[in-house]
Amino acid sequence: MSPALAAGGGVNGVELTVVLFFFIVVTFGGFYAARWRRTESMHSLDEWGLGGRGFGTIVTWFLLGGDLYTAYTFVAVPAAMFATGAVSGFFAVPYTIVAYPIVFIFLPRLWSVAHRRGYVTPADFVRGRYGSRGLATAVALTGILATMPYIALQLVGIQAVLDTMGLGGTGNWFVKDLPLIIAFAVLAAYTYSSGLRAPALIAFVKDTLIYIVIVVAIIYVGVKIGFSDMFDSAKTKMTTPNPKTGVPPGTFITNNTTYWAYATLAFGSALALFMYPHSITAVLSSRSRNVIRRNTAFLPAYSLMLALLALLGFAAIYEVTNKKMDVFGQDHVANAQLAVPHFFQAVFPSWFAGVAFAAIAIGALVPAAIMSIAAANLFTRNIYREFIKPDATPRQEAQVSKIVSLVVKFGALLFVLGLDKQNALNMQLLGGVWILQTIVSIVAGLYTRWFHRWALLLGWAAGMLYGTIEAYRQTMPVVTTKLVDGKPVTTTNGTRHFGSSLGEFPFTHTKMYIAGTALLINVLVAVLLTLILRAIKAPDGVDETEPGDYHADATSERVVKTAEREVAGAEPRSGG
Amino acid sequence: MATPHQPAQVPTTPQRPPRLPTATMALVAVLLIIPCAGLALVPIYSRETPRLWGWPFFYWYQMMWVLITPAMTYAAFVVIKRARSER
Numbered sequence: 105m106s107p108a109l110a111a112g113g114g115v116n117g118v119e120l121t122v123v124l125f126f127f128i129v130v131t132f133g134g135f136y137a138a139r140w141r142r143t144e145s146m147h148s149l150d151e152w153g154l155g156g157r158g159f160g161t162i163v164t165w166f167l168l169g170g171d172l173y174t175a176y177t178f179v180a181v182p183a184a185m186f187a188t189g190a191v192s193g194f195f196a197v198p199y200t201i202v203a204y205p206i207v208f209i210f211l212p213r214l215w216s217v218a219h220r221r222g223y224v225t226p227a228d229f230v231r232g233r234y235g236s237r238g239l240a241t242a243v244a245l246t247g248i249l250a251t252m253p254y255i256a257l258q259l260v261g262i263q264a265v266l267d268t269m270g271l272g273g274t275g276n277w278f279v280k281d282l283p284l285i286i287a288f289a290v291l292a293a294y295t296y297s298s299g300l301r302a303p304a305l306i307a308f309v310k311d312t313l314i315y316i317v318i319v320v321a322i323i324y325v326g327v328k329i330g331f332s333d334m335f336d337s338a339k340t341k342m343t344t345p346n347p348k349t350g351v352p353p354g355t356f357i358t359n360n361t362t363y364w365a366y367a368t369l370a371f372g373s374a375l376a377l378f379m380y381p382h383s384i385t386a387v388l389s390s391r392s393r394n395v396i397r398r399n400t401a402f403l404p405a406y407s408l409m410l411a412l413l414a415l416l417g418f419a420a421i422y423e424v425t426n427k428k429m430d431v432f433g434q435d436h437v438a439n440a441q442l443a444v445p446h447f448f449q450a451v452f453p454s455w456f457a458g459v460a461f462a463a464i465a466i467g468a469l470v471p472a473a474i475m476s477i478a479a480a481n482l483f484t485r486n487i488y489r490e491f492i493k494p495d496a497t498p499r500q501e502a503q504v505s506k507i508v509s510l511v512v513k514f515g516a517l518l519f520v521l522g523l524d525k526q527n528a529l530n531m532q533l534l535g536g537v538w539i540l541q542t543i544v545s546i547v548a549g550l551y552t553r554w555f556h557r558w559a560l561l562l563g564w565a566a567g568m569l570y571g572t573i574e575a576y577r578q579t580m581p582v583v584t585t586k587l588v589d590g591k592p593v594t595t596t597n598g599t600r601h602f603g604s605s606l607g608e609f610p611f612t613h614t615k616m617y618i619a620g621t622a623l624l625i626n627v628l629v630a631v632l633l634t635l636i637l638r639a640i641k642a643p644d645g646v647d648e649t650e651p652g653d654y655h656a657d658a659t660s661e662r663v664v665k666t667a668e669r670e671v672a673g674a675e676p677r678s679g680g
Numbered sequence: 681m682a683t684p685h686q687p688a689q690v691p692t693t694p695q696r697p698p699r700l701p702t703a704t705m706a707l708v709a710v711l712l713i714i715p716c717a718g719l720a721l722v723p724i725y726s727r728e729t730p731r732l733w734g735w736p737f738f739y740w741y742q743m744m745w746v747l748i749t750p751a752m753t754y755a756a757f758v759v760i761k762r763a764r765s766e767r
Contacts (some may be wrong), residue, residue: 167748198745201715205753206716357726397753404749
């Protein structure tokens with residue numbers, strides 16, 4: 105397909121038909137899911153919000169895969185690779201590898217205590233462990249806040265696909281965004297009725313499509329382009345200085361100015377990954393500790409896919425260099441997020457490009473559903489029941505969550521309007537800055553009650569404050585490249601805040617991921633204040649958990665059988 | 681104030697299982713730390729050569745860990761599972 109057609113032709117009928125076909129399939133799946141593995145009723149958060157807490161290894165694998173590998177993977181990471189190379193894009197590979205050895209250690213404990221005590225959200229755990237409403241509210245609000253830009257990232261992914269297919273380019277804002285609004289309304293409807301079962305079922309379709317698409321794409325790159333030529337064209341682009349500024353556009357391979365940036369982005373994101381409410385929701389919906397541990401070994405299969413997709417950003421550089429595609433959207437403005445969709449459109453027949461687009465779009469809908477469910481659960485358990493209606497019934501809880509899940513999706517739209525879509529990856533990194541500040545309360549709490557609840561709260565506040573201010577201070581010039589009469593014209597128009605997630609480490613000129621620096625400040629404050637508060641014997645909250653809670657496993661036969669006997673009244677409580 | 685959380689789903693209070701032997705814990709720790717260390721030391725892989733099938737070292741080295749790490753976490757899982765079931 106010629107670049108001219110890609111940047112302003114009409115709607116591609118074949119692609120649209122294929123995408124609509126899959127969209128209808130998953131819509132039916134989403135509504136049908138209400139019946140899937142159903143027990144008695146959907147009217148509790150355990151059923152609506154956690155799918156009955158009974159998912160085995162395979163369902164959990166698809167669900168977590170569908171949950172963690174999102175439009176972030178399919179659109180934003182390759183776009184970052186396309187625009188600025190390794191430091192801003194490829195760090196996602198070490199990030200999604202080291203996350204698993206790290207969570208292998210503490211997630212089973214979180215699962216156990218949540219299972220024993222009926223916790224639905226991470227803030228529930230903090231509430232029970234420290235007996236602190238303030239700390240639990242802080243954790244809950246952080247979760248909701250951090251989820252919004254992440255959902256917004258999914259919207260950007262869907263927009264990129266729609267734009268490539270020729271939908272929504274012209275007309276007023278309403279007509280322009282109508283396809284996106286319809287897709288989101290349908291998503292909202294089946295999330296409302298089926299809860300977590302909907303994304304769990306749809307994840308099967310999404311992941312199957314994605315694996316097919318990535319295998320075909322990587323074979324194409326290997327055979328038709330050649331890895332050598334692909335990497336060489338990326339190297340040329342990343343190391344050739346911009347004639348105006350004299351600065352190269354990006355990084356091909358990290359060097360001594362970017363080691364710290366790369367490592368802190370990878371490890372900061374890895375630590376943050378399983379603090380997100382949607383990750384914890386998927387983890388808590390699994391059946392046993394072993395399901396989680398096994399999945400830490402199987403989930404990296406998705407990281408392999410992520411790495412290959414990231415390299416499609418470089419493949420897009422090759423195709424652009426050879427004038428086979430461009431990244432100009434319907435509005436004639438260059439947009440790196442279009443790199444992967446335009447790549448598929450340029451090199452594959454329309455029907456296959458349609459399959460790829462369906463995979464990307466569904467790949468954005470699944471996590472958007474889980475994220476909105478998780479944020480809704482946080483609101484219901486930790487704000488609604490805590491402050492508004494303490495005696496809420498399970499049915500009322502489920503009802504409130506359903507409604508809030510709708511509200512959250514629209515909150516995400518605000519982030520789409522407010523933040524720069526060119527650098528969508530940054531949205532997720534900003535969320536990471538916030539969510540990482542809850543790790544001290546949650547992970548340290550799984551092991552020790554040494555930290556004082558007030559110290560944790562103030563540490564959290566210090567981290568949030570520093571992280572937000574530092575992220576705000578990162579200004580970037582707003583550079584737009586627009587096609588005027590078929591020729592690209594670049595204009596610079598002022599600067600904007602939240603331009604980067606890298607900031608200088610205090611008292612140095614070394615750039616690091618702001619989340620990591622904020623976490624360091626958070627921990628320092630929490631440790632110092634705990635020492636002081638313990639010294640003056642400040643009142644400690646009540647810990648409702650017991651040591652045994654952190655090792656409980658419902659599927660261990662002994663526990664279940666003892667439980668059954670006790671419930672039947674056949675055996676008096678023996679104390680274990 | 682009454683606890684706001686629902687009562688436990690399993691009525692028994694499970695006892696804390698005995699600690700795993702130190703050797704087992706050490707083995708698990710090593711299995712989990714190796715991939716983290718391999719990727720944390722960015723300077724050791726920030727180089728273009730040697731290339732492998734056209735891939736710069738920087739890229740294929742990290743891809744290699746995508747394949748090694750699951751084997752290590754799975755081994756850690758098996759080690760823990762065996763140690764637990766043997767008692």
